[in-house]
Amino acid sequence: MEPQEFFRQPTDTEKKDFTPIIGTRVETKWEKYRKELIVKDQEYTEKKKPFCFRCARSDFKKKYDDKARDLIEKKGYVDYSKLDKTVETPELEDYGKPERFEVVKESKAMEDVPTFVSGRSVHHKVQTGIHRDYKCKVCEGLRSIMITFEELEKEAKKKWM
Numbered sequence: 001m002e003p004q005e006f007f008r009q010p011t012d013t014e015k016k017d018f019t020p021i022i023g024t025r026v027e028t029k030w031e032k033y034r035k036e037l038i039v040k041d042q043e044y045t046e047k048k049k050p051f052c053f054r055c056a057r058s059d060f061k062k063k064y065d066d067k068a069r070d071l072i073e074k075k076g077y078v079d080y081s082k083l084d085k086t087v088e089t090p091e092l093e094d095y096g097k098p099e100r101f102e103v104v105k106e107s108k109a110m111e112d113v114p115t116f117v118s119g120r121s122v123h124h125k126v127q128t129g130i131h132r133d134y135k136c137k138v139c140e141g142l143r144s145i146m147i148t149f150e151e152l153e154k155e156a157k158k159k160w161m
Ligand SMILES: [Zn+2]
Pocket: 052, 054, 055, 056, 136, 137, 138, 139, 140, 141
């Protein structure tokens, strides 16, 4: 065998087998939605507001899977680019609307604070705020949010303004 033959360029037929998979596949609507959902959920957590991740996930997942099943029944396969055109993405803000939730419980949020008594550290618990438990009226899922006294004060001020 000649050396140049050994290091030859792959033929077109051979190239076909090496088509890179990563980077060529387009993200499906469901995958995109799932990512947006995580971001939105974090946004609400930071704002100390309830957001129903469970409903937001299952509403769309159910719709998406139903359509995919329809396509399989009709055509025997799922064309995701077509599927994505027929399924509408829900409005994520709907899952964080205040009227969706009710406050079911408020309890003390305690924190361990060490103090030094004659050279020894003693831990005692100090209340730093409250835990407010919300219930989603649709799926009855619970979400507990810790609110500090400082935040409670701000909240009270807003109500009186
Ligand atoms: Zn829910």
